[in-house]
Amino acid sequence: MTALIPHSWLNSVGIPPWVWNPLSISLHAAGEATIIVAIGGIALGYILAQGHFPGRGVIETIFSMPMALPPTVVGYYLLTRLGGPGPIRTAEVHLFGHPLTFTFTGIVIAQVVESFPYCLRFSRAAIANVDPRFEQAARVMGLSRWRIALLVTLPLARRGIVAGVAMAFGRALGDFGATMIISGSVPMATTMPIALYNAAFFGSHDQAMVLALVQLGAAFVILYGVSRLGKIRAW
Amino acid sequence: MTALDVDVTRTIGEFDLDVAFSVESGISVLFGPSGAGKSLTLALIAGLLRPDTGKIAINGRIVSDRASNVHVSTQERRIGMVFQDGLLLPHRSVLDNVALAVRQASGRQARRAVAHSWLERVGAEDFADRRPGSLSGGQRQRVALARGLAGDPALVLLDEPLSALDSAVRRELRNLIREVIISSGVPAVLVTHDAEEAEQLGDVVIAYSDGRVTAMRDVERPDDVGPQPESRDGNRSQ
Numbered sequence: 223m224t225a226l227i228p229h230s231w232l233n234s235v236g237i238p239p240w241v242w243n244p245l246s247i248s249l250h251a252a253g254e255a256t257i258i259v260a261i262g263g264i265a266l267g268y269i270l271a272q273g274h275f276p277g278r279g280v281i282e283t284i285f286s287m288p289m290a291l292p293p294t295v296v297g298y299y300l301l302t303r304l305g306g307p308g309p310i311r312t313a314e315v316h317l318f319g320h321p322l323t324f325t326f327t328g329i330v331i332a333q334v335v336e337s338f339p340y341c342l343r344f345s346r347a348a349i350a351n352v353d354p355r356f357e358q359a360a361r362v363m364g365l366s367r368w369r370i371a372l373l374v375t376l377p378l379a380r381r382g383i384v385a386g387v388a389m390a391f392g393r394a395l396g397d398f399g400a401t402m403i404i405s406g407s408v409p410m411a412t413t414m415p416i417a418l419y420n421a422a423f424f425g426s427h428d429q430a431m432v433l434a435l436v437q438l439g440a441a442f443v444i445l446y447g448v449s450r451l452g453k454i455r456a457w
Numbered sequence: 458m459t460a461l462d463v464d465v466t467r468t469i470g471e472f473d474l475d476v477a478f479s480v481e482s483g484i485s486v487l488f489g490p491s492g493a494g495k496s497l498t499l500a501l502i503a504g505l506l507r508p509d510t511g512k513i514a515i516n517g518r519i520v521s522d523r524a525s526n527v528h529v530s531t532q533e534r535r536i537g538m539v540f541q542d543g544l545l546l547p548h549r550s551v552l553d554n555v556a557l558a559v560r561q562a563s564g565r566q567a568r569r570a571v572a573h574s575w576l577e578r579v580g581a582e583d584f585a586d587r588r589p590g591s592l593s594g595g596q597r598q599r600v601a602l603a604r605g606l607a608g609d610p611a612l613v614l615l616d617e618p619l620s621a622l623d624s625a626v627r628r629e630l631r632n633l634i635r636e637v638i639i640s641s642g643v644p645a646v647l648v649t650h651d652a653e654e655a656e657q658l659g660d661v662v663i664a665y666s667d668g669r670v671t672a673m674r675d676v677e678r679p680d681d682v683g684p685q686p687e688s689r690d691g692n693r694s695q
Contacts, residue, residue, distance in 0.1 A: 358505050359544040361531040363558040364608060373557065377548045 240429055241436060244417035251326065251401075251413060252394035255333035259390045263341030264383055268371060270342075271349035282346065286339040293336060293399025300332055300404050324406045329413065332404040333394035341383075341390040348382020349375060385448045392444040396437065458517045460644035461485070461612060465501055465511035465521075474498065474668040477511075480661060484638055484645045488655040489665030495648040498665075499614045502646065503538060504531035516611050535560070537605035537613040537643070542621055543597040545589035551600050552576065552585040558608040575603040578637055595626035602634060606641055613638065615647040619654060631657050 266285065270278050288296050303310050305323035314322050322328040352375050360370045376383065398415035405411035412420070414437055421430035464477040474494040478485075487495040500506045502513055504520065512522040515536075520529040537558070545554045555572035562568045576582045581599040589597055598618055605613050618634065619627045635658050638645045649655050655662050656676060664672040 355540065355544055356546060358531075359538065359540060360546075360557075361505070362503055362536055362538040363604070364532045364535070364560050365557065366532065373549075374546060378546075380548075 240417070240421075241432060244412050244414045244433070245436060247326070247329075247411065248395055248413040248415075251329045251333055252337075252391055254330045255337060255394040256387060256391040258330070258334050259338050259341045259394070260387045263338055263386065263390065264345045264376070267342050267345030267383075267386075268349050268375070271346045272375075282342070285342055288336050288400075289339040289343075293397060293401075294403060296335055297332060297400035297403030300328075300335065300400060304328060304331065304404070323404060324408050324411065326411050328404040329401050329411050332400040333397050336397045336400050337390035337393040340393050341386040344386025344389060345379070345383045348379035348386070351382070352378045381451050385451050388444055388448050388451075392441060395440060395444075459514075460516060461502070461646065462512070462514040463498065463502065465498075465508035465513060467497065467501060467506065467508050469497070472497075472668060474501075476665070476668070476670045478663050478670055478673060480644065480646070480663075482642070482644050483660030484635065484647055484658055486655040486659030486662045487646060487648045487665055488650070488652070488659075488662050489671075490650055493665035494668040495650075495665050496616050499538075499616050499646065499648055502612070503536050503614060504529060504534050518611075535608070535611040537608055537610035539598070539601045539605040539613070539615040539618045541617040543589065543594075543601040545597060545600055545604070547588065547590050550586050550588060551581065551592070554589065554600060555604045555607050558604045561609040572603070572607055575607040576600070579603045579633060593626075594622050595630060598622065598630055599633070602637060606637065606643060610643055613643050613645045615645060617648050617650070620649070620651070627654075634658060 266281075270282055301323060304314065305311065305321055311321055314320070318327070322331060356374055356378060357370055360374045365373065396415060397413075398419065401411075401413055402416055402419070405413075405416065414433060418430055418433040418437065421427070421433055459479045460481050462479045465474070467474045472492075472494070474497050476494065476498060487498060489495055497506070501508050501521070502515075507528055508521060508523060510523050512524070512527075513520050515534060518529075519525075519527055520534050521527060545551070546557070549557070552569060552572055555575055556565070556568040559568040559571045562571050573582065573585060576585050579599040579602050581596060581603060584592060584596060584600075589600065592600065601618065602615075605615070615634070619630055622630065631654060634647075647658055649658070659676050660678070661673065661675050663670055
């Protein structure tokens, strides 16, 4: 993304590279992570909300664990699984030509794991709260299960789902612990939180303040957007 | 051939439903107090629930039979249904709500054309492009009636379609419901706890009490074309 926007233009509008580069990497990684999380989280949320099979609670708990674990623990497990010897590392080398630790892809994986529970839990709750009589009416109309999901259930649950995706994006954007461990702070994988850590650690307090303010603004926009979703009428 | 044969039992908690009746064309009214099992019967006919024992046939086609483990899915029963509160999809236009129920036409434009003709028949074409949330209760039920009939159903079920409306609108819609259903030729089963409504809408009234059919009788009409009901033992009560 940085390559698409000339540095001269960024400088002319007052955005220095030490802000834009980590911001670009953060937005790019969080965007990719959110797309993956949205697809997987909404699908699993639908299955957990609509399915009637044993073990649903266990599955939801397992996928929600990153919410309760320190991000460093998640990062440690990812580092040892993705970077340590074993079949996963072998598969990474086979597929990508190199291990995924200390790469941009590694960051995306860390952010997917960290943000997945937010999308999953918001989506599951929103889908479970849809009045089942609308789905019954759709069954009577002859709609298949897939069409009911796409035309009835998911649109009726959209507010909760969109809030979950927004929260997941915010979580991915703000992740520090897991991202730091999996990326090792290499330049191509320095996100905003890591850049802030580096600036503060190496005494660049002015830069740290600006980086913190940008993240503060991003967090405000995301949370305000989520709260507005709760206030607008359903349809 | 009878339009509908029902001979089922179903227990939910402390409540036992045990009913049997057959109806032909026209509007058959399941009449009785709340909690008598009328709406449960509709849910069994629609396939939203399965009976514990017994069988259900629509136009001679067995759609549910516990003895031979037959259960035709709700989607494949070709049923139209009008719910008490309409249950129109709030995120779709009135026209789209009806078009979604159209089974007999393929292609979006063809389905919308069928839907539009049904909206005209129920006097709802003026708000085809509006969302259901902007309609009055009576307007919503007109659209729900169009949706219930638009899919060329073998049977249409109406679950207290007028009970949430005020009396003036209720009177107006009674005439519309009877006129549209009879002219469509689709047999209908309507649930109500309103005696006046049962008399005005029904060709046959099947009285329910505590999960049982207690009486069945024809409603006398000048142009008497109503169905010929039979109870489980083949007797008809007058």
